[in-house]
Amino acid sequence: MKSTRLNRRTLLRGAGIAVALPVLDAMLDGKGLFHGTAHAQTRTPPKRLFTWFFPGGVDPGDWYPDTYGTGYVMKPSLTPLAMNRAHVTVLGGVNLNMNTGDGDGHGKGTGCFSTGAPLTPTASTGHSIDQAARVDLGMMGESTLNLALEGKPCCFTAGGVSNVADVYGEISWQPGGAVVAQRDPVMVFDSLFGSLPPTDPAAARERRYETTILGYVRADITRLQARLGASDRQRLEAYLTTIRELEQQIMMMAMEPACTRPDRPTSAVMGVESNRYTTAKAKIMMDLMAVAAACNLRRFGSFMLGNGSNNSGCASRRILADEIAGGRVTGRDRATAVELDEHTAAHDGDTPVRRYDQIRLYKSYHMTLLNYFAEKLKSFSEGTSTVLDNTIIMAGSELADPVAHSHNNLPFVLVGHAGGAIPGGRAVQCGNVPVGNLLLTLLQAIGSTRTRIGNSTGTIPAILGR
Amino acid sequence: MHTSADSSPVDRGRLWAAKSLSFFALLAAGCTGVISDPGARPNTPVVPNRDGAVVGDAAIPADGSTPSTPCPEPPSLHAYLRRLSRIEYVNSTRVLFGGAPTTLTGVLPTDSEVNGFDNNAESTVFGRTRAEQYRDAARAVADWVIDPARRDAIVRCNPATDAMCVRSYVTRVGRLAFRRPLEAGEIDALVAVAAVANDDPNPYVRIRVATQAMLRSPSFLFRMEPGMAVADHGPMAVKLSSYEMASRLSFLFLRSTPTSALLDAAQSGALDTADGVAAQAEMMMASPEVRASMREFFVGWLRLNKLASVRPNAMRFPQFNETMRSAMREETLRLADDLAWRDGGDLRDLLTARYTFINDTLAPLYGAPTTGRADEWRRFDFPAGSQRTGVLTQPGVLAMNTADHGVLTIIRRGVWALDVFMCDVVRLPPGMIPALPPPMPGQSDRDLLAYHRREPACAACHDRMDPMGLAFSGYDDVGAVTMTDSRGLPVNTAGSIDQLMIGMYSGPAELAPQLRAHPAVSRCMAKQMFRYAFGRSEGDGDNCAVSAMERALRESNFSFRSMVRALVRSDAFRYRAPSPESTGGM
Incomplete structure (x- = not known):
């Protein structure tokens, strides 16, 4: 995919065309995207928020700094991020604090790390931070961008788990269920940019048909809802919401995009199965997420590198070995052999010593990919800042110390500045606060006025440099 | 979940066995997965309450006669608005159009399995991804329908020459799609949608658009x-x-x-x-x-989809390949077919059948002779002295409950049997699992497992899942007999499970008959059927149907x-x- 530079003129042209359309109307009316008027010089870039999940916890001794503050020493697991140290905030002392609800170590961590709300056997009881951002700051029909690389672990029963795949394979939640992530890069591209360029006559015709069908479905849902009871009506309402999102999307597609349309990925470009966690796929997905952010197509979302519970076996082992051999994982001794897959490393390697050894290798790999995403966002400039400056990435995992499967002191790293609210360049000891406090702090940093999320009891001012 | 507090017109004197009380109290307290009361259930195993009164699954009279679990008044009769699962969508397409594009399954959303079943309705937030997948699926089907090679047979009229063609098409196909005759207004609405393509150079695009609209209608996607x-x-x-x-x-x-x-x-x-x-x-x-379709019940009940992700170590098990993977699944389903549909078939034989069905791919795993006819399936009776028994020791079941690590394999095999046949879902406590000490030379998997049972908090569950799993430790990653464990030491499959009132056994063949007689098994079978039929987990209000x-x-x-x-x-x-x-x- 080409690297895309934002062009202020095309951005404005796109916005200008859109004035009659509800979504961009709303974007222009001071909801945070284009403050006040659509003048380039006075435009305040939108604040964006993405969660970024890496599986399997960390080796605490190789992750948490010995002392906190601006002068902290970055531990080796985090050194792939060293070049972006000024944009990074390393957090200690954030606990999941999830003593109620369902789920085992992996499921509870995955299902709750970005919600701070307990799980039922089938779902979350709260919003994840990306969905909360959409609820608090989004417009009618605004979508989040939720991406994952692996399929959900099918059919878990063994190992003592709750039998529900979503809590292992999804990190974006609304009360009641997962916001299922997209896993196919081509589909992601098409939903962002359309499969055909907007000027193609066949595309125009298809948009007309699709708009008619969507109108029919919307009317049909509303008509049938009147005949159903409350709970059934609510289920149809969720379908209706997606129909409205698709209607907005198709209107957006009719417009020239706010920035250069990137090349559509092909399976040849991917070079991988569409449902597998590989480096190539991770990068393509992060490219799409970055361009969606830069083009203001999506402001909020989630990215899931892998599932903490997937025994992808030789696959993850081979990928990591290749990355190390190719010198693409930095900060690690290449001689160290990759012997265990990720879940096994977190779980039942022969000895704790060897497990930590493997876990550290994987963390370097994960942080190398996180750094890639940061670099990608940084490559888009917005006035005098970059998209990274106006974004906050909340990177986290479902476990703290995987050998204990614990949730105390969960590993969180923030990358970006949320439009200047978060100074970065420091490590913050949060002092054993529930994860909700972190979520609330970040939501407020991007402009939300809410005062609670999940198990929050307050905010963490030190993240904001206070 | 029943507790003595919330139900109990049960005659305590008829309780199955006094000693079972402690076990079932334990289940009630924290180690089982009953879905009716989310949030209130602690995850931390609790030491059995010695004098705890219970009911629920324990309410089985000692004589094995019909349990007297009461029907609640009124029964819940709760029904979710159910969305078509992937399989249901594809099958329905076949009913509507006599076929389906081969790409359809790949386009459709995958279903989240709950308790092994992929048709569960409990977690169904309808996100945008799903909406896009349904959009693409409808388009794929509609394109397939108007393909010149088959459109005459499906559409049965020519929209270019017949002004009523769209109307007759949506009236006929809509009845199948919406599973009822269409109302006049519904027909008009679909005809109106199709009219958007009136000036399209291809008149069949009207049919295509009408088809897309029907397949995306809530009346098709949801079971109203x-x-x-x-x-x-x-x-x-x-x-x-x-x-x-x-x-x-x-x-x-x-x-x-x-x-x-x-x-x-x-x-x-x-x-x-x-x-x-x-x-x-x-x-x-x-x-x-119907018999072929009902295999899906057994797939869900026995969690057979787990087989799809099995990856035995290629160095140690070079014989494993895709042919063997599908043969393993087929073996289990053939036994299930036999027990479900043969006159006199007894579902308890899933635990205790002394035979199975094999082909040449599976024969070596059993040490059975091959025939040279690769695709020939045959009944194979276990030789005298064999520990093989029912599905419990079938290679597929053993392989799909195998982990990279010996100890975890044993636990998984035990947990699977508890979950599938006793509806006893063992949960891990949240976090803070003490690390096992490093293994010493000469320590077997069984020795390592013993650590779990020293801590009372761990033992509450490990005391039943470990001995259950150890019974199946005499089989390797692909289900062939092995004499040594993952540490190279001799296997010992003997045990007893006090929590479950299961006495001494030397291996699976002596364990299985005790499971067969266990009162939790019949109730669990009924619960599994309930989950499949209603797309949700059973709750207190469902005792009438389950009983x-x-x-x-x-x-x-x-x-x-x-x-x-x-x-x-x-x-x-x-x-x-x-x-x-x-x-x-x-």
Whole structure:
């Protein structure tokens, strides 16, 4: 995919065309995207928020700094991020604090790390931070961008788990269920940019048909809802919401995009199965997420590198070995052999010593990919800042110390500045606060006025440099 | 979950066995997965309450006669608005159009499995990804429908020359898609949608657009069951209409929208009574299509989809390949077919059958002779002295419950058996699992597992899942007999499980008959059927239906068909709650 530079003129042209359309109307009316008027010089870039999940916890001794503050020493697991140290905030002392609800170590961590709300056997009881951002700051029909690389672990029963795949394979939640992530890069591209360029006559015709069908479905849902009871009506309402999102999307597609349309990925470009966690796929997905952010197509979302519970076996082992051999994982001794897959490393390697050894290798790999995403966002400039400056990435995992499967002191790293609210360049000891406090702090940093999320009891001012 | 506090017209004197109390109290306290009370259930195992009174699954009389679990008043009859699963969508497409594009399955959303079943309705937030997948699926089907090679057969008129073509098409296909005759207004609306393509150079695009609209309509994607108020069941129940009954039968037996013939039966009033529904079910159970489709019940119950992700170490198990993977699945389903549909078939033989079905791919795993005819399936009777028993020791089941690490393999195999046959879902406590000490030379997997049982908090669950799993430790990653464990030390499969009242056994062949006789097994079978049929986990309000199925099993030597008969005659199958309640399920 080409690297895309934002062009202020095309951005404005796109916005200008859109004035009659509800979504961009709303974007222009001071909801945070284009403050006040659509003048380039006075435009305040939108604040964006993405969660970024890496599986399997960390080796605490190789992750948490010995002392906190601006002068902290970055531990080796985090050194792939060293070049972006000024944009990074390393957090200690954030606990999941999830003593109620369902789920085992992996499921509870995955299902709750970005919600701070307990799980039922089938779902979350709260919003994840990306969905909360959409609820608090989004417009009618605004979508989040939720991406994952692996399929959900099918059919878990063994190992003592709750039998529900979503809590292992999804990190974006609304009360009641997962916001299922997209896993196919081509589909992601098409939903962002359309499969055909907007000027193609066949595309125009298809948009007309699709708009008619969507109108029919919307009317049909509303008509049938009147005949159903409350709970059934609510289920149809969720379908209706997606129909409205698709209607907005198709209107957006009719417009020239706010920035250069990137090349559509092909399976040849991917070079991988569409449902597998590989480096190539991770990068393509992060490219799409970055361009969606830069083009203001999506402001909020989630990215899931892998599932903490997937025994992808030789696959993850081979990928990591290749990355190390190719010198693409930095900060690690290449001689160290990759012997265990990720879940096994977190779980039942022969000895704790060897497990930590493997876990550290994987963390370097994960942080190398996180750094890639940061670099990608940084490559888009917005006035005098970059998209990274106006974004906050909340990177986290479902476990703290995987050998204990614990949730105390969960590993969180923030990358970006949320439009200047978060100074970065420091490590913050949060002092054993529930994860909700972190979520609330970040939501407020991007402009939300809410005062609670999940198990929050307050905010963490030190993240904001206070 | 029952506790003595919230139910108990049970005659305590008839409780199955006094000693079982402690076990079931333990289950009630924290180590089982009953879904009715989310949030209130602690995850941390609790030491059994020695004098705890219980009921629930323990309420089985000592003589093994019908349990006296009461029907709650009124039963819940709760019914979710169910979305078509992937398989149901594809099957329905076949009913509508006589076929489906080969790419369709890949386009459709995958289903989240709950308790092994992929048709669960409990977690169904309808996100944008799903909406896009349904959009693409409808387009793929509609393109396939108007392909010049088949459109005449499917559309049965020419939209270029016949002004009524779209109308007759949506009237006929819409009845199958919406599983009822269309209202006049619905036909008009679809005709109007198709008209958007009136100036398209290809007149069949009108058919395409109408097809897309039908397939994205909530009437197709969701199984609407508004029902109708009836006097006989009071205000808490509405009776399902004849067409809704046709749908329930069709989705239960064929995982598909009803055929035209079944809709005709509904129209004739044949499904208005319990007897009529039962007669239709009886007819359907005789058909090979239904028997093939009901394999999905066993796939879900036995969690066979786990086989798809099995990856034995290629160096140690070079014989494993895709052919073997599918043969393993087929073996288990052949035994299930045999027990479900053969006259005299006994579902308990899933635990204790002394035979299985093999082909040449599987024969070496059993040390059985090959025939040279690769595809030939045959019954294989276990030789005297073999520890093999039922599905418990089938290679596929063993392989899919194998982990990269010996100790975890043992635990998984134990957990699987508890979950599948006793509905005893063992959960890990949240976090803070103490690390096992590093293994010493000469310590076997069994020795390592013993650590789990020293801590009372761990032992509460490990005391039953470890000995259960150790019974199956005499089989390697692909299910062949092995003499040594993962640490190279001799295997010892003997044990006993006090929590489950299971006495000493030397291996699976002595464990399985004790499981077979265990009172939790019949109830669990009924629960599994309930979950499959209703797309949700059973709760307190569902005891009527579950008990009726359990009773049918016990009174028929565990005949699968008898259980299904009880299911379709149950109120839960023919009535539903009027759905005013907001369940918080969304």
